[in-house]
Amino acid sequence: MQDWYTHQARDLPWRVPPGSNATPDPYRIWLSEVMLQQTTVAAVKAYYAKFTEIWPTVHDLAAAEDAAVMAAWAGLGYYARARNLLKCARAVVTDHDGTFPRTEADLLTLPGVGPYTAAAIAAIAFQQRAVVVDGNVERVMTRLGAITTPLPAAKPEIHALADILTPEDRPGDHAQAVMDLGATICTPKSPACVLCPLRDACAGRKAGIAETLPRKAAKVPKPERRGYVYLAKNGADYLVETRPSKGLLGGMLAFPTSDWSDRPLPAAPFDARWRDAGDVRHTFTHFHLTLKVMATSKRGNPDRGEWTTLDPAALPTVFAKAFRAAFPEP
DNA sequence: GATCCGTGGAT
DNA sequence: TATCCAAGGAT
Numbered sequence: 208m209q210d211w212y213t214h215q216a217r218d219l220p221w222r223v224p225p226g227s228n229a230t231p232d233p234y235r236i237w238l239s240e241v242m243l244q245q246t247t248v249a250a251v252k253a254y255y256a257k258f259t260e261i262w263p264t265v266h267d268l269a270a271a272e273d274a275a276v277m278a279a280w281a282g283l284g285y286y287a288r289a290r291n292l293l294k295c296a297r298a299v300v301t302d303h304d305g306t307f308p309r310t311e312a313d314l315l316t317l318p319g320v321g322p323y324t325a326a327a328i329a330a331i332a333f334q335q336r337a338v339v340v341d342g343n344v345e346r347v348m349t350r351l352g353a354i355t356t357p358l359p360a361a362k363p364e365i366h367a368l369a370d371i372l373t374p375e376d377r378p379g380d381h382a383q384a385v386m387d388l389g390a391t392i393c394t395p396k397s398p399a400c401v402l403c404p405l406r407d408a409c410a411g412r413k414a415g416i417a418e419t420l421p422r423k424a425a426k427v428p429k430p431e432r433r434g435y436v437y438l439a440k441n442g443a444d445y446l447v448e449t450r451p452s453k454g455l456l457g458g459m460l461a462f463p464t465s466d467w468s469d470r471p472l473p474a475a476p477f478d479a480r481w482r483d484a485g486d487v488r489h490t491f492t493h494f495h496l497t498l499k500v501m502a503t504s505k506r507g508n509p510d511r512g513e514w515t516t517l518d519p520a521a522l523p524t525v526f527a528k529a530f531r532a533a534f535p536e537p
Numbered sequence: 538g539a540t541c542c543g544t545g546g547a548t
Numbered sequence: 549t550a551t552c553c554a555a556g557g558a559t
Binding site: 245246247249250282283284285286287288359360396454455456457489490491492493523524525 | 538539540541542543544545546547548
Binding site for chain 3: 239
């Protein structure tokens with residue numbers, strides 16, 4: 208594995224190349240790991256570059272305004288990560304003297320840092336032996352060991368096998384090697400087994416079931432929801448609000464909306480002749496949404512939100528779609 | 538253990 | 549077009 212990684216490691220902006228004498232920056236390892244939670248490398252790169260440019264150290268990030276961080280995270284999704292990112296940066300500065308804790312157990316106490324991320328930071332940033340298990344490792348281990356127990360029940364078996372394979376030497380490189388293997392060779396569909404350094408040891412391949420692993424419980428279909436969204440423009444100002452800090456799109460900039468449900472009730476923020484700007488479709492993690500976009504250029508006295516200039520890039524994707532529907536670019 | 542929580546690319 | 553899926557965590 209290590210030998211394979213030495214030559215086949217992906218070149219990533221947050222990564223210290225294998226064999227390098229450079230010391231990884233725990234802040235950057237942590238930032239990248241949080242961004243990479245359930246998110247593709249391709250999507251993360253631009254956000255990682257932006258965050259490290261604007262906030263080069265944990266002190267800079269801890270001192271940032273909440274709204275600035277939420278705006279910078281807009282479009283990346285899972286916005287609780289951004290809220291916890293700030294909480295974590297402030298906890299590191301306030302409770303840990305500006306230095307990230309070095310042990311898996313201490314890392315685990317930080318907001319937004321769970322079992323995977325704590326192990327990854329301990330191994331990659333601090334060269335500590337930690338058993339790193341993410342989706343890639345789950346796939347590689349279930350195939351390597353021909354583990355047919357469905358997830359999540361298979362997690363203890365997976366962790367046990369990953370533990371056996373984790374070395375004392377260069378545990379961070381080992382973890383990244385397995386993840387790179389999962390991302391480039393041991394892929395969910397059509398794995399390139401002929402190129403795999405573990406092909407001779409792989410029980411899943413031997414049994415001819417590698418591609419069918421890991422087994423997972425059937426997913427529930429997403430229900431349909433509908434709603435109204437209200438885009439009011441007055442000169443250079445738009446009527447926007449900050450969503451409640453918990454729940455869907457929590458803490459993000461938004462346009463006023465109705466409830467999102469089976470039979471939504473119109474809920475205009477003020478009386479006006481609202482223009483029907485068409486429908487916008489968007490799919491969230493657990494439901495499909497169709498929003499009817501209502502627009503006006505009349506300034507009224509809204510019952511919520513405030514009039515301000517707006518950078519559409521600071522909006523979650525569903526509201527960016529609504530913006531483009533109401534005010535298409537020439 | 539089950540549910541909630543985004544997004545965009547691949548198939 | 550519909551579904552799957554990605555370096556998961558909080559509750």
